[in-house]
Amino acid sequence: MESEEISIVRGFCRSFTRRVGVFTDKFLGRDRPLAEARLIFEIGGQGQEVRDLRSNLGVDSGYLSRLLRSLERQGLARVMPGQKDRRLRRAELTPAGLTELDELIRRGQDFAAALLEPLSPTQRQRFVSAMLEVERLWDLSATVIEAVDPASKDAKYCLDQYYAELDRSFDQGFDLAQSITADPSETTPPHGIFLLARLNGQPIGCGAIKRIEPEVGSVKRMWVDPSARGLGLGRRMLQSLESHALELGMRKLCLETNRNLEAAQSLYRRCGYREVSPFNNDPYADFWFEKDI
Amino acid sequence: MESEEISIVRGFCRSFTRRVGVFTDKFLGRDRPLAEARLIFEIGGQGQEVRDLRSNLGVDSGYLSRLLRSLERQGLARVMPGQKDRRLRRAELTPAGLTELDELIRRGQDFAAALLEPLSPTQRQRFVSAMLEVERLWDLSATVIEAVDPASKDAKYCLDQYYAELDRSFDQGFDLAQSITADPSETTPPHGIFLLARLNGQPIGCGAIKRIEPEVGSVKRMWVDPSARGLGLGRRMLQSLESHALELGMRKLCLETNRNLEAAQSLYRRCGYREVSPFNNDPYADFWFEKDI
DNA sequence: GCTTTTACCTGACTTGAGTCAGATAATTTT
């Protein structure tokens, strides 16, 4: 890695921190402690469960409780017991709180507008697209891939998204029962592995390996959230699967894919997989690939 | 301005604040108050006068004094009277302080490196160039143009830079005495105007108008710092000069320029100036322009 | 029905960050 790149990133972060810090102090925290303003933001128009507020803001339970009491005293929020479980409590903004939220949102927008205002239309466009680029790549960098239980809640979420997408993509739709299995037991060590990609804790992609012969694995359930595509996350997932396959004692990986999943095919080719003749009778497969790892 | 652009800017700032905040807390402020870490940074390897520290960090004099005492107690810095003026005090890092500074720098670099590490070389390149783009355009947006006394320190700084650059650019060099005047008295209302562009308080460009006939002004001393070129700051300066000229009762602006200043010529053409026959005998001029405003 | 766990609250703290009103010494102005 070049030291020039590092110093650009450092310089960027520093100047940015200083600039946004000025905004935060002057605009958001004008007449109220910052933590309260952030809390109002986080509760939002819909309300939130206290437990979620705590995890999203990353604050101590006692501290949050005190902040909520303070908002209640100011008539900006109310906290009430949950419907089903009366231990779980839900915070909502009062009408006055909603007004305050609007005001906070407005201040933020004013700040952004003031930033864009001196720029020409072309410059604005370049400005926002550069911001999107930084954000996307930062997201990519912040994404972590880890092995999880394929029966866990997050894994299920990804699989459901994946199946729904297959159903939309395949000419004949997709029925899980008709397809070749990749059950939790098959994608758990020592038989296989199930990997999950997370961004800020949220699942945004998955991939699995299932053993089909003593030294041969099959790549299954490769999925990346649409919002994270085009960043090379699929490639990272595949590379990660390959190294886990090696650890599981596999020497070859194979996979099948549908003709409508063109991005997937080109990913496999780019990653060194070569097309082979059909090695199974998956009703949804049009192409079969393999790679010695 | 489009509301989509505004929301992109808002979203970017928010996600960025959160991310850099995590870094600041975990890395920089690990074993020492943030304000002290920033102060060590600001004193730097060379040392700094206390007065400069105060203005750069934007803190209260009493607060800074206490921070400095704290660093002294920890053996990281020492403060001593200035050479000429013994009221002005100068802060320097001790060897232990320098070690600490290195450590802080290293942590920052580690953070940046960790951010770049998961990206491919191509992605890294896109990442840093998008950051540079955001930073440059943010700089441009944060640049303010204001009328100042042409005899002020900042104006003199810009003029010196400008003369030095002319001397390097012109085939025959540049001698102020030979050129057409634009003295402080000529570029001050009601005779003319002197504008300064500032970024974070630092002068980065200038431009002036001098009256040569009751309703005709001459554009003089147009200069933009090399680091800020290519952003359209020259154009903004020129537009600002034009509106000030109108306020001074002028109806026409004219100017002369040298053949080696190609960027300047194209700026004038783009802004609606048309070439005319020579209207003065400036020894350094090759082209003459004018515009009805 | 009893114990354990969960989700939250309360009170008592610590620490960091920052403000403000003088005090003091060196320098400049008159």
Add this chain to the structure above:
DNA sequence: AAAATTATCTGACTCAAGTCAGGTAAAAGC
């Protein structure tokens, strides 16, 4: 030489932010 100004320091504050050790009510487990 006296008065004013400048640069910094000191002490006495406030206020936000956050931690920690219990405590309580509701729900879940046995």
